[in-house]
Amino acid sequence: xxxxxxxxxxxxxxxxxxxxxxxxxxxxxxxxxxxxxxxxxxxxxxxxxxxxxxxxxxxxxxxxxxxxxxxxxxxxxxxxxxxxxxxxxxxxxxxxxxxxxxxxxxxxxxxxxxxxxxxxxxxxxxxxxxxxxxxxxxxxxxxxxxxxxxxxxxxxxxxxxxxxxxxxxxxxxxxxxxxxxxxxxxxxxxxxxxxxxxxxxxxxxxxxxxxxxxxxxxxxxxxxxxxxxxxxxxxxxxxxxxxxxxxxxxxxxxxxxxxxxxxxxxxxxxxxxxxxxxxxxxxxxxxxxxxxxxxxxxxxxxxxxxxxxxxxxx
Amino acid sequence: xxxxxxxxxxxxxxxxxxxxxxxxxxxxxxxxxxxxxxxxxxxxxxxxxxxxxxxxxxxxxxxxxxxxxxxxxxxxxxxxxxxxxxxxxxxxxxxxxxxxxxxxxxxxxxxxxxxxxxxxxxxxxxxxxxxxxxxxxxxxxxxxxxxxxxxxxxxxxxxxxxxxxxxxxxxxxxxxxxxxxxxxxxxxxxxxxxxxxxxxxxxxxxxxxxxxxxxxxxxxxxxxxxxxxxxxxxxxxxxxxxxxxxxxxxxxxxxxxxxxxxxxxxxxxxxxxxxxxxxxxxxxxxxxxxxxxxxxxxxxxxxxxxxxxxxxxxxxxxxxxxxxxxxxxxxxxxxxxxxxxxxxxxxxxxxxxxxxxxxxxxxxxxxxxxxxxxxxxxxxxxxxxxxxxxxxxxxxxxxxxxxxxxxxxxxxxxxxxxxxxxxxxxxxxxxxxxxxxxxxxxxxxxxxx
Numbered sequence: 001x002x003x004x005x006x007x008x009x010x011x012x013x014x015x016x017x018x019x020x021x022x023x024x025x026x027x028x029x030x031x032x033x034x035x036x037x038x039x040x041x042x043x044x045x046x047x048x049x050x051x052x053x054x055x056x057x058x059x060x061x062x063x064x065x066x067x068x069x070x071x072x073x074x075x076x077x078x079x080x081x082x083x084x085x086x087x088x089x090x091x092x093x094x095x096x097x098x099x100x101x102x103x104x105x106x107x108x109x110x111x112x113x114x115x116x117x118x119x120x121x122x123x124x125x126x127x128x129x130x131x132x133x134x135x136x137x138x139x140x141x142x143x144x145x146x147x148x149x150x151x152x153x154x155x156x157x158x159x160x161x162x163x164x165x166x167x168x169x170x171x172x173x174x175x176x177x178x179x180x181x182x183x184x185x186x187x188x189x190x191x192x193x194x195x196x197x198x199x200x201x202x203x204x205x206x207x208x209x210x211x212x213x214x215x216x217x218x219x220x221x222x223x224x225x226x227x228x229x230x231x232x233x234x235x236x237x238x239x240x241x242x243x244x245x246x247x248x249x250x251x252x253x254x255x256x257x258x259x260x261x262x263x264x265x266x267x268x269x270x271x272x273x274x275x276x277x278x279x280x281x282x283x284x285x286x287x288x289x290x291x292x293x294x295x296x297x298x299x300x301x302x303x304x305x306x307x308x309x310x311x312x313x314x
Numbered sequence: 315x316x317x318x319x320x321x322x323x324x325x326x327x328x329x330x331x332x333x334x335x336x337x338x339x340x341x342x343x344x345x346x347x348x349x350x351x352x353x354x355x356x357x358x359x360x361x362x363x364x365x366x367x368x369x370x371x372x373x374x375x376x377x378x379x380x381x382x383x384x385x386x387x388x389x390x391x392x393x394x395x396x397x398x399x400x401x402x403x404x405x406x407x408x409x410x411x412x413x414x415x416x417x418x419x420x421x422x423x424x425x426x427x428x429x430x431x432x433x434x435x436x437x438x439x440x441x442x443x444x445x446x447x448x449x450x451x452x453x454x455x456x457x458x459x460x461x462x463x464x465x466x467x468x469x470x471x472x473x474x475x476x477x478x479x480x481x482x483x484x485x486x487x488x489x490x491x492x493x494x495x496x497x498x499x500x501x502x503x504x505x506x507x508x509x510x511x512x513x514x515x516x517x518x519x520x521x522x523x524x525x526x527x528x529x530x531x532x533x534x535x536x537x538x539x540x541x542x543x544x545x546x547x548x549x550x551x552x553x554x555x556x557x558x559x560x561x562x563x564x565x566x567x568x569x570x571x572x573x574x575x576x577x578x579x580x581x582x583x584x585x586x587x588x589x590x591x592x593x594x595x596x597x598x599x600x601x602x603x604x605x606x607x608x609x610x611x612x613x614x615x616x617x618x619x620x621x622x623x624x625x626x627x628x629x630x631x632x633x634x635x636x637x638x639x640x641x642x643x644x645x646x647x648x649x650x651x652x653x654x655x656x657x658x659x660x661x662x663x664x665x666x667x668x669x670x671x672x673x674x675x676x677x678x679x680x681x682x683x684x685x686x687x688x689x690x691x692x693x694x695x696x697x698x699x700x701x702x703x704x705x706x707x708x709x710x711x712x713x714x715x716x717x718x719x720x721x722x723x724x725x726x727x728x729x730x731x732x733x734x735x736x737x738x739x740x741x742x743x744x745x746x747x748x749x750x751x752x753x754x755x756x757x758x759x760x761x762x763x
Contacts (some may be wrong), residue, residue, distance in 0.1 A: 223397055269613055
């Protein structure tokens, strides 16, 4: 008995965004099929994992996680190098926590300088996420773009009510921008329309639909990304065709299931394995539902996810 | 695959005899399509039309029940490829595998773990669903002994895997009241397997490496009127089995191919060298269409994240997840700790409670039942309004737990402040908290200092 394999007919393509400059540049996106459905259409670029680097010593990391990075906590440059050299990071995600007025209020100049130093130290694409009120993030990211001109860094972020300053700075200095929405497909589209109207080419936009870890609302993120990918690929909706990024690690590593000891919660089992599972299962879920870039922390979880990506797309 | 009224009408006698109680056959067909009457109301419908109509009313993926009693579980009955299209219906089952080559002591340990694994999360109980026993030893006597032993130690449904048809048949006969799932019918043993299934009523797995294999098997079981079957396809390779699961589900739902319209069983325990990889592979099949997922172990650090993830994926997107209305104690609060209130939308609760934990400030968090809506939605719908909040505060019992009479409300409903103060008993004052959860730690630290 013969059987005709059913196949989706794709009419749209995810746009391709180049991250990084001449020496570090890699293409992201370009998918012509649903995530990992490479038996239906070409997925030219594998999704990438960006490893986190913080601009100051992070607080409250569990010991089993801290041990991998403790020696480089004081220096983002060393930290980024360690990610690349020891753990094979494909991209670095600088989490600029210290710009938040509540945790350091670092100046835009200083923050931009850190981004520059890290960028010059590693041959990998740089992603930057701010923290705190939008006004401060906008001030900092404007400077970050200016100081890192023509380097195709990916700058986070802009929102519906705060997009002009940073979008203009990305356009003017040739960098890419992250457009954030709260798991809302319509707002994602609306924001992309505003950005393209401003003159920002679609190839400079990456969408962040906001995320959560398993057990904390990941299903909302899952369905919102699936809907975006279906609209982009099967309905050829141009304003949903930007690649996706999820800043996952901070969401995973703040939940108690990833931090509390086996002594306090014996029914949850071994802490380190549990924490790795919490991050890897969360990351896999975001990849299966459509992200092109996932920001992660634990080296073992990253290794596992890379293994899965290579297996499924290999 | 629901039929329209007109499609049903074509299969009716079209005599307008009114014996069904409706004026015309068409009117009856419309009521049938709407699911408001049963086909039995028509005494004249032909047997052929009856079976066609009954089949058409079945979901594209058949329902299969495994086990009996309170621990039985149901898989299948799925209608959509993407959960946002409606919802996934029956959550996948997790089965923990035991090889019959293990010692009695090891087996007892695993069974105990499986039996005891139970978590409460967002008002639901999360459990392991089944135990799979694999006749690895190829020793029929040993397999029998171990299956009986396991069966005496647990009420969980069993999956029995053996290449020895004789022993499977014997066990199915002995344990038929427990409805174990029998693995596996293949091209070679199909006819004998059908006999076992018919004699015992036990659900069966059909096993083949290719789609063609499966088609030839499911066609046979359909001819024989067997409905409680599960598909096992592939070579235990992640990439290939991921593809297989997607194709089976797509063919069943989009192409309405009845021969693929059965739940599936997948074996991450045979695809991974270590338990972290295994858990990750299992999670892929939670997302993409595995109905019964077999694991090598029930260690909490692996099973708990998987149970939580399954709960997430199988949540009905049309129904907000709700947490229980009650006073949540975060970080051992005392009679002077801050009191906050929010709504019982699970995401709201998780985010707020998480940020309170991060603040390290012990708090009382009042969670009010507004049918699972977020703060602003509930306010707009008239469910999170001063009068109702005041009623809840009074009956919640918080006044006996704390000396303070200050209540922190979400920043988005700052406008409630005055009216809520009026509604509450003397002595209460209302503090407006931040609008965003992320600002809660800073707010609380300043509030208590």
